[in-house]
Amino acid sequence: MTMPIIPKIPLGASIETSIDFLAEHLSFATKAFAKVVESGIDLLVGIMMFLPPWLLILLAAGLCWRLSKSRGVALFTMLGLGLIWNLGFWSPTISTIALVLVATSLAIIIGMPLGILTALSQPTYRLIMPVLDFMQTMPAFVYLIPAIPFFGLGKVAAIFSTVIFAMPPAIRLTCLGIRQVPRELVEASDAFGATRGQKLLKLQLPMAASTIMAGVNQTVMLALSMVVVAAMIGAKGLGGEVWKAIQRLDPARGFEAGLGIVIVAMIFDRVMQRIVVRKRS
Numbered sequence: 001m002t003m004p005i006i007p008k009i010p011l012g013a014s015i016e017t018s019i020d021f022l023a024e025h026l027s028f029a030t031k032a033f034a035k036v037v038e039s040g041i042d043l044l045v046g047i048m049m050f051l052p053p054w055l056l057i058l059l060a061a062g063l064c065w066r067l068s069k070s071r072g073v074a075l076f077t078m079l080g081l082g083l084i085w086n087l088g089f090w091s092p093t094i095s096t097i098a099l100v101l102v103a104t105s106l107a108i109i110i111g112m113p114l115g116i117l118t119a120l121s122q123p124t125y126r127l128i129m130p131v132l133d134f135m136q137t138m139p140a141f142v143y144l145i146p147a148i149p150f151f152g153l154g155k156v157a158a159i160f161s162t163v164i165f166a167m168p169p170a171i172r173l174t175c176l177g178i179r180q181v182p183r184e185l186v187e188a189s190d191a192f193g194a195t196r197g198q199k200l201l202k203l204q205l206p207m208a209a210s211t212i213m214a215g216v217n218q219t220v221m222l223a224l225s226m227v228v229v230a231a232m233i234g235a236k237g238l239g240g241e242v243w244k245a246i247q248r249l250d251p252a253r254g255f256e257a258g259l260g261i262v263i264v265a266m267i268f269d270r271v272m273q274r275i276v277v278r279k280r281s
Contacts (some may be wrong), residue, residue, distance in 0.1 A: 023149040034156040037102065041155055044098040051088050057081045064267065068274035076270065080263035089238060089260045096227055096264060098239035099155065103162040103223045108216060111167045115174025115215075116200065125175070132168045140165055140229045148233060158227065158235035166222035173215025177208025210276055217272035225266050238264070 024028070048056060056079055065074035084093050116126045147157035181204050189199045199250045205212075231239030238261045245254030 012134065013281070019146055019149050026150075030150045034151055037106075037156050038154075039160050041098050041102055041159070045094055048094045048098065053085045057085065060267075064271050068271045070270070070274055072265075073270045073274065077267050080267060084260045087256050087260070089241065089257060091173035092236065092238045092241050092257070093260055093264065096224075096239065096261070099158060099162070099227050099235060099237055100220065100223045100264075100268070101190070103159050103166060103227070104216075104220050107167040107219050107223065108170050110163070111170030111215075111219070112174050112212070113173040115212075116140060116178065116205075117148070118171060119175040119178035119204075120196075120200075128171065128175075132172055134170050135164070140226055141232075143226070144230065146235050153234040155235055159235050161230055161233070162223050162226040165226045166219045169215045169222065170216035171215075173218070174212050177211030177215075178204045180211065181207045189200065213272065215277045217276060220268045220272060221265065224261065224268065226244045228261060 051059070059229065060081060061078040063075045064077040065071065068074070081093075084090060092273075114128065118125050142162040144157075147161040151157040151160055178200075185203060185207070189203050194202070227235055227237060228239035228242060231237065231243040238257050241257035242254050242261070245251070245257060
């Protein structure tokens with residue numbers, strides 16, 4: 001007995017139609033977003049490129065020491081950025097750092113309020129958590145697809161895809177940190193007549209600070225990894241150097257650019273880890 005032929009569900013066609021519809025009717029918003037983001041990236045890159053590399057390296061080392069309170073992290077920052085400068089990847093590194101800072105800032109600005117709302121509202125929690133599970137299991141390359149119709153090729157499309165890819169940890173760990181605040185403390189604040197705002201700002205957020213910072217750390221790391229992938233749509237930076245080395249079969253330059261990415265990632269990671277440890281102590 002032959003099996004009946006089941007028509008294919010037009011899932012892909014529906015998604016494509018939805019993206020085309022949004023790209024057409026939200027063009028005014030995407031153009032405004034693109035102008036703001038591109039201006040912010042150009043300003044940040046311009047400021048960092050205006051300073052001599054040696055001065056910016058010293059300032060970065062001092063900032064890392066200030067944030068981490070670790071001489072080892074400051075020394076690694078100075079030596080690592082000095083090596084990148086010596087290898088001739090200073091300009092791509094500045095571009096990558098600017099992209100990561102802008103994408104991470106946007107991901108945190110959007111993700112933390114969503115995490116707070118998710119923690120405080122059970123219906124929102126039930127809605128958001130499956131979406132986060134879906135987003136965190138989706139391959140990184142898929143996030144490049146909707147970015148191109150909205151923003152075309154370039155840095156803004158890379159920022160858009162990076163923000164979407166890197167945002168889930170900020171939402172999830174903000175929610176987790178607030179929900180892990182001991183119930184006894186929450187009930188005590190209620191007993192003393194604290195409002196929801198006072199309870200959130202003076203109890204829940206300070207108690208959840210270390211977990212929230214761990215989420216910020218993960219967001220930074222995901223943004224760095226996505227910026228490399230986003231080189232395929234014109235993000236440039238160190239990821240663009242790796243992509244060009246692959247296309248030209250130049251393993252030496254590809255390894256050097258990849259080492260630059262590792263150094264930048266380690267600097268961000270060590271600083272954020274030290275901040276998390278300080279918050280927990």
